[in-house]
Amino acid sequence: MSKPLLKIVDLEKHFPVRGGLFHRVQAHVRAVDGVSFELRRKRTLGLVGESGCGKSTLGRAVLRLTEPTGGDVILNGESLIGLSKDALKAKRREMQIIYQDPYASLSPRRLVGDTIREPLDVHDIGTIAERRAKVDELLDIVGLRKQALSRYPHEFSGGQRQRIGIARALALNPSFIVADEPVSALDVSVQSQVLNVIARLQHEHGISFLFISHDLAVIQHVSDDVGVMYLGRLVEFASSVDLYREPKHPYTRALMSAIPVPDVKRKSKRIVLGGDVPSPMNPPGGCPFHPRCPDAMNQCKDVVPPKVNTGTADKPHFVRCHLYGTP
Amino acid sequence: MSVRDDRPLLSVRNLIIEFMTRYGPVRAVDGISFDVYPNETLGIVGESGCGKTVTGLSLLRLIPSPPGRIVAGEILLQGRDLTKISEDEMQSLRGDEISMIFQEPMTALNPVLTVGTQMIDVLTRHRPLNRRQAKTEAIEMLSKVGIPVPKKRINEYPHEMSGGMRQRVMIAMALSCSPKLLIADEPTTALDVTTQAQVLEQILKLQEEFNMAVILITHDLGVVAETCQRALVMYCGEIVERASIEALFETPQHPYSQGLLDSIPKLREEKLGELPIIPGMVPDLLHLPAGCRFADRCSRVTDECRLQRPHLDAQAAAPSAVACFHPLD
Numbered sequence: 001m002s003k004p005l006l007k008i009v010d011l012e013k014h015f016p017v018r019g020g021l022f023h024r025v026q027a028h029v030r031a032v033d034g035v036s037f038e039l040r041r042k043r044t045l046g047l048v049g050e051s052g053c054g055k056s057t058l059g060r061a062v063l064r065l066t067e068p069t070g071g072d073v074i075l076n077g078e079s080l081i082g083l084s085k086d087a088l089k090a091k092r093r094e095m096q097i098i099y100q101d102p103y104a105s106l107s108p109r110r111l112v113g114d115t116i117r118e119p120l121d122v123h124d125i126g127t128i129a130e131r132r133a134k135v136d137e138l139l140d141i142v143g144l145r146k147q148a149l150s151r152y153p154h155e156f157s158g159g160q161r162q163r164i165g166i167a168r169a170l171a172l173n174p175s176f177i178v179a180d181e182p183v184s185a186l187d188v189s190v191q192s193q194v195l196n197v198i199a200r201l202q203h204e205h206g207i208s209f210l211f212i213s214h215d216l217a218v219i220q221h222v223s224d225d226v227g228v229m230y231l232g233r234l235v236e237f238a239s240s241v242d243l244y245r246e247p248k249h250p251y252t253r254a255l256m257s258a259i260p261v262p263d264v265k266r267k268s269k270r271i272v273l274g275g276d277v278p279s280p281m282n283p284p285g286g287c288p289f290h291p292r293c294p295d296a297m298n299q300c301k302d303v304v305p306p307k308v309n310t311g312t313a314d315k316p317h318f319v320r321c322h323l324y325g326t327p
Numbered sequence: 328m329s330v331r332d333d334r335p336l337l338s339v340r341n342l343i344i345e346f347m348t349r350y351g352p353v354r355a356v357d358g359i360s361f362d363v364y365p366n367e368t369l370g371i372v373g374e375s376g377c378g379k380t381v382t383g384l385s386l387l388r389l390i391p392s393p394p395g396r397i398v399a400g401e402i403l404l405q406g407r408d409l410t411k412i413s414e415d416e417m418q419s420l421r422g423d424e425i426s427m428i429f430q431e432p433m434t435a436l437n438p439v440l441t442v443g444t445q446m447i448d449v450l451t452r453h454r455p456l457n458r459r460q461a462k463t464e465a466i467e468m469l470s471k472v473g474i475p476v477p478k479k480r481i482n483e484y485p486h487e488m489s490g491g492m493r494q495r496v497m498i499a500m501a502l503s504c505s506p507k508l509l510i511a512d513e514p515t516t517a518l519d520v521t522t523q524a525q526v527l528e529q530i531l532k533l534q535e536e537f538n539m540a541v542i543l544i545t546h547d548l549g550v551v552a553e554t555c556q557r558a559l560v561m562y563c564g565e566i567v568e569r570a571s572i573e574a575l576f577e578t579p580q581h582p583y584s585q586g587l588l589d590s591i592p593k594l595r596e597e598k599l600g601e602l603p604i605i606p607g608m609v610p611d612l613l614h615l616p617a618g619c620r621f622a623d624r625c626s627r628v629t630d631e632c633r634l635q636r637p638h639l640d641a642q643a644a645a646p647s648a649v650a651c652f653h654p655l656d
Contacts, residue, residue, distance in 0.1 A: 190374075258520040259549065262593060276491055
């Protein structure tokens with residue numbers, strides 16, 4: 001197997017919670033709590049979980065948009081942790097982000113053409129004519145017309161704005177893009193248009209994606225590998241094919257069965273979980289999922305389940321659950 | 328499928344709703360007709376801006392006016408036209424005979440009052456109860472919607488609860504006077520899938536218990552398939568298809584319904600290369616085409632479609648209908 005493009009080792013992001021008279025740190029929210037995975041070149045890794053599970057924080061920590069409190073992020077064999085501001089800026093050419101909300105992530109007062117060109121200006125790439133040509137090319141890739149350049153974001157629909165965001169992310173020819181819920185704010189008919197643009201970028205431009213979404217169906221459509229997060233931890237990680245064919249963790253199974261299926265014939269048996277996701281400030285001991293787990297056993301309350309490979313060495317299927325024994 | 332009563336509980340006929348904008352009036356709902364029968368769950372599906380929420384709000388006369396206005400049409404609740412009754416009469420209907428729950432429970436609940444106070448207010452407004460009796464009722468309602476330790480929870484403020492809990496409180500409040508009709512506007516859209524499953528299950532359970540009809544407004548066809556018996560598909564302020572759930576999902580007639588069904592990312596056996604899409608986008612409501620509003624995005628379009636507007640039959644009684652000159656078989 002080729003060397004991974006991105007390697008994440010025990011990544012942690014703990015937010016301090018302050019309060020009381022002297023504004024002291026009283027506790028930590030363990031938004032990301034020891035996550036490790038590898039993203040291969042030209043592949044897409046899907047990260048799925050419910051709100052508050054830490055998936056967006058993870059995406060931001062990978063790019064050091066929020067400073068990780070522990071662990072390491074290695075891009076192309078080089079650690080991003082501890083890089084100086086200038087060195088990081090240079091590295092940022094290779095990695096970009098697309099945000100969820102196409103209304104909030106574009107400056108309302110800048111022309112679309114300027115917004116797309118901005119990364120080229122910031123990194124001082126090419127002559128003015130070259131930049132202009134590049135912007136035209138980007139518009140073409142994401143399927144927008146040239147007239148778009150001299151318009152403002154409010155003149156566009158949600159789907160078009162998301163295309164503008166994608167064009168901006170592509171400006172520097174990144175090898176890696178974090179896409180944080182890029183289609184969640186869009187209507188279904190537009191959602192599939194944008195997903196197709198992303199799929200084309202994977203194939204034709206060989207870009208690797210860390211694709212974050214709460215929607216298992218969207219994740220399946222775009223991902224080669226999939227990680228399932230719960231309360232800041234990766235509870236299952238496998239190739240997309242294996243994960244969807246044979247979900248192992250009880251949480252993954254519940255998540256899959258909870259999706260309403262647009263098919264009147266398939267009345268599948270649904271696992272309805274009790275309760276809500278616990279607060280990440282005060283996660284339950286042992287396996288964090290045990291209070292809601294339909295298969296919880298005695299040891300789940302006390303012992304944190306280790307990461308177990310239930311697959312093979314070259315086709316790993318990792319799961320953190322006592323049902324699958326010890327390594 | 329529940330047994331259908333022959334007489335509709337609610338009949339909407341040729342309803343037109345306009346909003347005044349800087350650029351002129353916009354018809355958010357343009358001549359729709361439909362019936363809701365007792366005990367059934369009717370889905371209204373469509374994408375943002377299709378008029379589904381405005382339709383729901385209009386049934387309770389909750390459209391902000393100005394700028395909104397019911398221009399024409401009738402909303403008949405058991406024969407009584409809600410567009411013609413006084414505001415006082417309407418007020419005593421709301422929460423009593425027709426209730427509504429909204430997408431975002433945090434904005435629909437009053438943040439400075441406890442859940443209990445809000446529920447007791449509804450109960451004492453519509454029923455001959457004193458506050459103590461109302462509190463007992465409220466606690467019982469909360470336990471019915473599956474809120475643990477309702478005696479304690481009733482004294483909490485909305486912000487102390489999770490999204491799923493708040494939506495349950497909304498449901499408890501909406502059902503506290505046993506309405507005949509519940510309008511649920513994207514009740515689970517703001518919730519996570521596992522919570523969504525809990526809340527939907529709850530709504531269906533209570534529907535049976537309370538014998539009420541439910542109008543479920545949603546953009547999610549998966550939710551419709553799992554909860555409704557019939558559905559209306561809306562596009563650009565019009566109902567383009569009316570069908571039973573089986574018919575809609577197995578043999579959709581309108582090309583838009585078909586496109587919507589195809590383009591949903593769903594869990595599949597195999598990964599697809601490209602997702603099927605509906606090309607183009609929804610036309611601007613200010614500049615609607617003269618003919619069929621879906622014409623520009625439709626693969627079956629002909630000259631006829633561009634010149635004339637296809638209509639759904641106005642009687643709204645037939646089980647299925649489609650507003651299309653060239654429906655799919």
